[in-house]
Amino acid sequence: MNPDALAEALLSVVAPLAEARRPGSSEGLTAADFVFERPKNRDHGDWASNAAMKLAKRVGANPREFAAEIAAALAETPGVASVEVAGPGFINIRLDAAAAGALARQIVEAGEAFGRNDSQAGNSINLEFVSANPTGPMHIGHTRWAALGDAIARLLLASGAELVREFYINDAGAQMQRFGRSVLASAKGEPTPEDGYPGAYIDDLAQRVLAARPDLLTLSQDEQEQVALDLGYELQMADLKQSLEKFNVHFDVYFSERLLHATPADGGPSLVDQAVDRLRAQGHVFDQGDAVWVRTTDFGDDKDRVIRRSNGEYTYFAADAAYYLNKGDRGFAHKIYLLGADHHGYVHRLKALAGAAGDDPEKDIEVLIGQLVSVNGARLSKRAGNIIELDDLRDWLGTDALRYSLARYPADSPLTLDPEILQKRTNDNPVFYVQYAHARTHNVARNAADSGVTRDAFAPELLDHETESALLGALQEFPRVVAFAAELREPHRVARYLEELASLYHRWYDNCRVTPLGDEEVTDLHRTRLWLNDATGQVLRNGLDLLGVSAPERM
Numbered sequence: 299m300n301p302d303a304l305a306e307a308l309l310s311v312v313a314p315l316a317e318a319r320r321p322g323s324s325e326g327l328t329a330a331d332f333v334f335e336r337p338k339n340r341d342h343g344d345w346a347s348n349a350a351m352k353l354a355k356r357v358g359a360n361p362r363e364f365a366a367e368i369a370a371a372l373a374e375t376p377g378v379a380s381v382e383v384a385g386p387g388f389i390n391i392r393l394d395a396a397a398a399g400a401l402a403r404q405i406v407e408a409g410e411a412f413g414r415n416d417s418q419a420g421n422s423i424n425l426e427f428v429s430a431n432p433t434g435p436m437h438i439g440h441t442r443w444a445a446l447g448d449a450i451a452r453l454l455l456a457s458g459a460e461l462v463r464e465f466y467i468n469d470a471g472a473q474m475q476r477f478g479r480s481v482l483a484s485a486k487g488e489p490t491p492e493d494g495y496p497g498a499y500i501d502d503l504a505q506r507v508l509a510a511r512p513d514l515l516t517l518s519q520d521e522q523e524q525v526a527l528d529l530g531y532e533l534q535m536a537d538l539k540q541s542l543e544k545f546n547v548h549f550d551v552y553f554s555e556r557l558l559h560a561t562p563a564d565g566g567p568s569l570v571d572q573a574v575d576r577l578r579a580q581g582h583v584f585d586q587g588d589a590v591w592v593r594t595t596d597f598g599d600d601k602d603r604v605i606r607r608s609n610g611e612y613t614y615f616a617a618d619a620a621y622y623l624n625k626g627d628r629g630f631a632h633k634i635y636l637l638g639a640d641h642h643g644y645v646h647r648l649k650a651l652a653g654a655a656g657d658d659p660e661k662d663i664e665v666l667i668g669q670l671v672s673v674n675g676a677r678l679s680k681r682a683g684n685i686i687e688l689d690d691l692r693d694w695l696g697t698d699a700l701r702y703s704l705a706r707y708p709a710d711s712p713l714t715l716d717p718e719i720l721q722k723r724t725n726d727n728p729v730f731y732v733q734y735a736h737a738r739t740h741n742v743a744r745n746a747a748d749s750g751v752t753r754d755a756f757a758p759e760l761l762d763h764e765t766e767s768a769l770l771g772a773l774q775e776f777p778r779v780v781a782f783a784a785e786l787r788e789p790h791r792v793a794r795y796l797e798e799l800a801s802l803y804h805r806w807y808d809n810c811r812v813t814p815l816g817d818e819e820v821t822d823l824h825r826t827r828l829w830l831n832d833a834t835g836q837v838l839r840n841g842l843d844l845l846g847v848s849a850p851e852r853m
Contacts, residue, residue, distance in 0.1 A: 299377040299397040305329035311371040319357040343390035344771055350387040361387030398770050399758025405833035413840045417781040419458035424625045425451050427636035429466040432534050433477040435499055436541045436688035439638055442671040445704035447636045448547045449789035452844045457784035462550045470555040478527025499681040503530045541688050545697055546846045558620040570612050573620035582654040597653030599646045622651055634664045668709040674716055695720050698847045702729035705845045706793040728797055735800035737853040739835030742812050746828050749813040755825040765806040772799050776837050796841045803834050
């Protein structure tokens with residue numbers, strides 16, 4: 299019996315009791331009004347509810363007395379072993395072994411779908427993260443945002459959202475011209491321009507540009523600069539995408555900033571031009587000192603923002619406005635931005651922009667700020683010179699260790715990773731601990747097959763050992779953990795859950811055998827425990843996948 303079924307049972311009991319005390323008091327009650335929690339002390343049962351305390355005033359009853367009435371009626375529900383009242387009116391429920399154990403089969407049969415839920419159904423979300431400048435390699439800062447952003451996306455998709463993972467390419471502006479001149483200077487064997495990009499990666503790009511265009515240096519100066527910029531940009535973007543793919547991070551859309559400034563084929567206004575007109579139509583644009591402003595202070599910003607300077611040039615805020623409006627035009631009702639620690643100033647600015655566009659700043663836009671991450675002993679990139687590259691970190695520590703460790707902590711907390719721990723194959727290493735538990739479930743299944751233990755029988759009432767009750771209780775929690783982590787945008791809740799589940803599984807493994815000893819006969823208890831073993835492996839696998847981490851079958 300899962301929490302949803304238990305909520306329905308509780309509703310069927312509470313509604314008539316409420317009506318008997320105060321007619322009409324049950325009107326509008328649904329199963330969704332009843333929330334169950336796992337008691338911290340398992341001696342208090344499998345589930346606890348505060349329904350009596352929540353409804354006591356509504357029905358005109360003493361909470362503890364009302365809880366006693368509910369407990370007496372609920373105890374008659376099939377699958378419920380006992381119900382007790384605790385404290386001021388908590389209802390502690392214990393399921394019988396068969397009702398609790400039935401979950402093992404449900405999980406195995408659901409497979410990859412177990413844990414998926416519809417808590418985010420109906421939400422159309424654009425999630426933007428990483429969004430690095432295409433002028434250099436991916437670095438350690440991008441690493442954290444990539445791991446967190448992708449894990450948040452997986453959680454939201456698993457919870458029923460319609461979601462697109464988007465990378466905003468900052469490929470407009472002066473930095474691109476400096477990048478192109480840097481590549482060309484290297485191709486010519488000249489020093490890096492004073493305002494250019496140094497690093498061996500520029501030399502590498504220059505050689506690749508020359509290989510693609512051997513005639514580069516025979517072109518006019520303007521043509522050389524354009525070819526160096528275009529080809530260098532194309533090659534660097536390919537490198538960025540490859541780095542992300544190797545890190546198991548996938549984007550559905552790579553959106554170029556250039557599109558915002560481009561003139562349409564029909565010669566009409568660009569998206570940036572249109573953005574100014576659209577914001578003006580909303581009544582939040584004004585002209586002052588030959589410049590065009592957006593009155594963002596109407597929506598909590600600390601000052602109004604210039605969107606077009608007096609010389610006619612657009613500001614970065616103009617591109618932000620055009621990009622935000624474009625997301626809405628593409629059908630995304632909710633926009634999530636995952637930004638770095640140095641972008642705190644963008645929070646009020648973007649929310650004010652949403653308000654100026656006619657949206658609800660508290661509902662339609664969400665800005666998540668991630669804090670810095672460092673790795674003890676990490677070396678600066680030999681290619682880039684002044685950064686720690688994602689590729690170097692991945693080669694050094696491994697994708698799984700990096701992704702799991704970055705997802706294991708809240709995004710808003712500074713983080714220092716210890717490579718000595720991450721490279722250990724011991725229980726001190728959290729990702730190893732969880733992956734080893736998964737590998738152990740497969741080892742148990744292999745040994746079971748060798749001993750003739752199959753899943754051709756299932757007797758859940760036999761799963762009555764205390765470690766089985768605890769393990770089943772944790773497995774039952776997985777869908778709720780996924781939904782809660784998705785709602786809060788906090789992948790670390792899944793990681794911590796997996797570690798607890800792994801601990802409970804290891805304890806069960808030490809106490810309950812799936813394969814018989816010696817010449818013992820294979821019984822239904824062995825067969826049923828195999829279901830529980832495989833169910834645990836499935837949940838560990840599903841959870842690791844939500845974090846973008848592999849689930850090895852052997853270690």
